[in-house]
Amino acid sequence: MMRASVFCSAICLLLVACSEPKQTVKQIKAADVSAELPVAFNDPKALLGAQLFFDVNLSKERNQSCGTCHDIANGFVDKREGTMFGAVSLGSDMRSMGNRNTPSAAYAAFSPAFHQMPNGEYRGGQFLDGRATSLTEQAKGPFINAVEMALPSGASVVERVKENARYQEVFNSLYGEGVLSQADKGYTAIADAIGTFEKTALFMPFDSKYDRSLRGEVKLSPEEELGKTLFFSQQFTNCNACHQVSSSPLNSQETFTNYEYRNIGVPGNPNLIALNGHKTDLGLFENPLVDDRKQAGKFKVPSLRNVAVTGPYMHNGVFQDLRTVVLFYDKYNNPKRTTNPETGNIWNVPEVADNIDLTTLQIGPALTERRVDAIVAFLKTLTDKRYEFLLLAE
Structure with a gap:
């Protein structure tokens, strides 16, 4: 299997060659994200951001x-052993674990800034709860999170960077x-460079x-075509109610x-409950x-x-299999x-039983086994070309 080091080596070779006031949600606009995507990889800030993205010295234990948690060889998620079956990531101290699954950093740049829509619902931002309005703000979080990279402050991150004269x-x-x-x-500049690399x-x-x-x-196979038809149908499934953007200000x-x-009634992960209480x-x-x-239990709809x-x-990484x-x-x-086919038991109760979006979830008729398989087959076609070899390892 291709490892992260292969990708990192390629990036390193290319590199050799070449505080804001707190806003309220009402002040944050959906357009507060650069529409110039993607950024050229030889952009100087992107090159600097690439070095910072892979620099282990910017964590408590170096x-x-x-x-590490956004592994370039695995779709920018954490596939390390010993991290609660991949449900959560291990911190720099090699003991601490959070309570949320690491989201992929791929395609994250297209999320609009966190904002409230006219209907009162929320949209955009980074992290599963949108608490960072931009990639730059998001990049600041893990460095000083006690269960992640665990440095004590932004100033301490800057001091680590200053250890490198070239930086x-x-x-x-x-x-x-x-x-x-x-x-x-300095801390904002560090985060901005990383955010630029992620674009x-x-x-x-x-x-x-x-x-x-x-x-x-x-050409898609007949099964993949059926899955595509079902996915984008407004009659037979509820997939595209949340997993389709009819228009984006950032990309067509x-x-x-x-x-x-959305709150879709996801059950708690028993392994995490046992770990963290x-x-x-x-x-x-x-x-x-x-x-x-009324927003309790809702999480950001991820890209598929x-x-x-x-x-x-x-x-919370409660399900292991896409099917x-x-x-x-x-x-x-x-x-x-x-x-639940993974446990052989009935589905566990929702972690947050209030605010479940039954209006959306109950769109469409029951699926046959053939249609379930077709939808899974279509979802596999959304895999970036460089990760298609991972499909063979299933």
Whole structure:
């Protein structure tokens, strides 16, 4: 299997060659994200961001980078052994674990800034609860999260960066002389460089079998075509109610998410409950900009690109298999779907039973086994070309 080091080596070879006031949600606009995507990989800030993204020195024990939990060889998710079956990630201290599954960093740049829509619902942002409005803000989080990279402050991250004389030279050139001597500005510059790297085509190639079929380069199989028809149907499934964006201010191609928030009744993960004790994850309601209890249990709708190779699934990694996820959705319309195939037991109760979006979930008739298989087959076509070899390892 191709490993992360292969990708990292290629990036390193290319590299050799070449504090804001807090906003309220009402002030944040959906257009507060750069529409110039993707950024060229030889963009100087992107090159700097690539180095920072893979720099393990920017963690407490100098053993973990952004690329550790967002593994470039595995769809930018964490596939390490010993991390609760991949449900959550291991911190720099090699003991701490959070309570949420690491979302993929791929295609994340297309999310609009976190904002409230006219209908009162929320949209956009980074993290599963949208608490970071941009990639730059998101990049600041893991460095100083006690269960992740665990440095004590943004200033300490800046000090780690300043240990490298070459970094100081490049930051002075790109962000202004002495930028790293000012902790707040220096930390923002570090996060901005990483965010710029995440806007390159490396994170958003749009070269899956689905994309290639749209360009006439390949043909989908009959089963994949059936799955595609079912997925985009407004009559036979509820998939596209949340996983299709009819128009995006950032890209004309389908990202397979509307960037909104939904509670779909996901059950708690027993392994995480045993590890961390019973602490209900309230999702969007834990976003500091949200004070509406009706948002409890809602999580950001993820992109389905690379979904077949980025399990486990749901905000807490409770499901290991993609087919299980499809069956979980079908249980809302199919009285025969009473059992979780991974446990052999009935589906566990929702972690947050209030605010479940039954209006959307109960769209469409029950699915036959053939249609379930077809939908899974179509979802596999959303895998970026460089990750298709991972499908063979299933």
